Amino acid sequence: MNSERVYHHGDLRRALLASALDVIATDGPGALSLRDLARRAGVSHAAPTHHFKDRTGLLTAVAAEGYGLFADALADAAGLRERGVAYVRFAAEHPAHFQVMFRPELQHPDDPRLVAAKARATEALRAGISGLPGTARGDDDRLAGIAAWSLAHGFATLLLSGNLDAPVGDRDPEEVFRVLAGLLFPPDAAATTPESS
Amino acid sequence: MNSERVYHHGDLRRALLASALDVIATDGPGALSLRDLARRAGVSHAAPTHHFKDRTGLLTAVAAEGYGLFADALADAAGLRERGVAYVRFAAEHPAHFQVMFRPELQHPDDPRLVAAKARATEALRAGISGLPGTARGDDDRLAGIAAWSLAHGFATLLLSGNLDAPVGDRDPEEVFRVLAGLLFPPDAAATTPESS
DNA sequence: CGGCTCATCTTGTCACTGACTAGATAGTTC
DNA sequence: GAACTATCTAGTCAGTGACAAGATGAGCCG
Numbered sequence: 001m002n003s004e005r006v007y008h009h010g011d012l013r014r015a016l017l018a019s020a021l022d023v024i025a026t027d028g029p030g031a032l033s034l035r036d037l038a039r040r041a042g043v044s045h046a047a048p049t050h051h052f053k054d055r056t057g058l059l060t061a062v063a064a065e066g067y068g069l070f071a072d073a074l075a076d077a078a079g080l081r082e083r084g085v086a087y088v089r090f091a092a093e094h095p096a097h098f099q100v101m102f103r104p105e106l107q108h109p110d111d112p113r114l115v116a117a118k119a120r121a122t123e124a125l126r127a128g129i130s131g132l133p134g135t136a137r138g139d140d141d142r143l144a145g146i147a148a149w150s151l152a153h154g155f156a157t158l159l160l161s162g163n164l165d166a167p168v169g170d171r172d173p174e175e176v177f178r179v180l181a182g183l184l185f186p187p188d189a190a191a192t193t194p195e196s197s
Numbered sequence: 198m199n200s201e202r203v204y205h206h207g208d209l210r211r212a213l214l215a216s217a218l219d220v221i222a223t224d225g226p227g228a229l230s231l232r233d234l235a236r237r238a239g240v241s242h243a244a245p246t247h248h249f250k251d252r253t254g255l256l257t258a259v260a261a262e263g264y265g266l267f268a269d270a271l272a273d274a275a276g277l278r279e280r281g282v283a284y285v286r287f288a289a290e291h292p293a294h295f296q297v298m299f300r301p302e303l304q305h306p307d308d309p310r311l312v313a314a315k316a317r318a319t320e321a322l323r324a325g326i327s328g329l330p331g332t333a334r335g336d337d338d339r340l341a342g343i344a345a346w347s348l349a350h351g352f353a354t355l356l357l358s359g360n361l362d363a364p365v366g367d368r369d370p371e372e373v374f375r376v377l378a379g380l381l382f383p384p385d386a387a388a389t390t391p392e393s394s
Numbered sequence: 395c396g397g398c399t400c401a402t403c404t405t406g407t408c409a410c411t412g413a414c415t416a417g418a419t420a421g422t423t424c
Numbered sequence: 425g426a427a428c429t430a431t432c433t434a435g436t437c438a439g440t441g442a443c444a445a446g447a448t449g450a451g452c453c454g
């Protein structure tokens with residue numbers, strides 16, 4: 001990637017990104033202020049501009065980083081259902097990244113690093129979907145893929161926005177989602193999916 | 198500027214809400230500015246404050262209106278699957294409302310009108326879900342409800358954010374969703390579209 | 395050592411925004 | 425027509441993003 005040398009601050013870019021994730025996770029992207037981040041890092045109000053161009057640039061960097069982590073998380077999971085679980089787990093563990101990733105209006109769409117990371121994530125997603133329990137359903141594979149994506153994305157989104165607090169209760173969200181995935185693609189179909197937790 | 202400015206606008210509140218929906222649908226809630234709305238309506242920069250208290254108050258009003266329309270839309274649909282379709286249709290037809298509704302950090306959570314409208318929508322949602330094809334699935338009804346909600350919400354969200362443009366193509370999104378809903382709850386199970394409620 | 399280059403960061407500034415205050419105006423009611 | 429209240433205006437303040445110009449210091453080469 002890029003070599004971030006240690007200069008005046010140490011690693012301002014990384015510090016700003018870390019603070020940004022904090023703020024976003026707590027109060028959403030709308031609460032993000034470049035000047036506030038600068039204050040937290042102990043630098044002048046204009047320092048962040050040099051690293052991220054503008055506010056949207058910072059959010060673009062967050063999204064790009066998120067897509068990278070996301071692709072890794074998906075690649076580590078074996079099987080369609082476990083990829084769905086990984087999708088949900090990623091949203092729960094990286095709420096700030098997740099929120100920004102799926103809001104294009106917050107990003108510079110042509111940023112090369114964003115485009116590259118997004119392509120990698122899209123590929124990982126498609127790879128997971130193509131490993132379907134088979135066209136036993138007699139319908140278009142693509143539609144089943146959209147269904148799987150929608151289920152995981154909807155569950156993750158509702159979870160993050162707090163809408164599932166009541167219905168899910170104390171239960172582990174990932175475990176709940178595993179059941180949901182089973183409803184969409186019953187394991188009895190063709191699934192031998194040897195589980196290794 | 199505006200020479201023919203009448204002191205009383207007529208229905209400023211409605212005009213502001215309408216402009217707000219325009220802006221939100223185009224550039225998202227983050228692009229909303231009270232002063233810009235005032236300018237569009239031809240009133241002073243502080244006029245909106247009287248109707249909505251503050252920026253969050255305006256968004257709260259949008260969310261409340263949205264929940265009301267949403268409850269109506271759900272109530273008009275018969276059957277679980279058609280309620281899901283109505284869910285998706287609502288998001289497509291009222292993107293601004295939909296976006297704000299599911300972002301609690303943009304709202305005043307204790308606003309009475311919001312609370313009331315939200316309760317009505319929640320009830321409509323639950324009513325739709327309880328009319329499930331039966332516990333033939335042998336699993337918790339509640340989980341099936343979460344699955345249905347997640348599927349519809351995920352599809353709607355991905356649709357609005359433009360992520361489904363490629364996979365869906367020219368096809369009517371509502372029709373596509375009808376197929377997805379069929380994957381989750383196969384019509385052959387125990388249901389020949391039961392219910393009217 | 396001396397000078398050069400360049401990424402990094404500071405200082406200063408501007409227009410814009412949300413929020414607040416006080417006051418003006420118009421519609422309503424008695 | 426006078427009081428009352430909802431509606432809107434005008435003025436102000438701190439905070440913000442963006443921009444421009446300059447300061448700082450690290451790395452490099454002679």
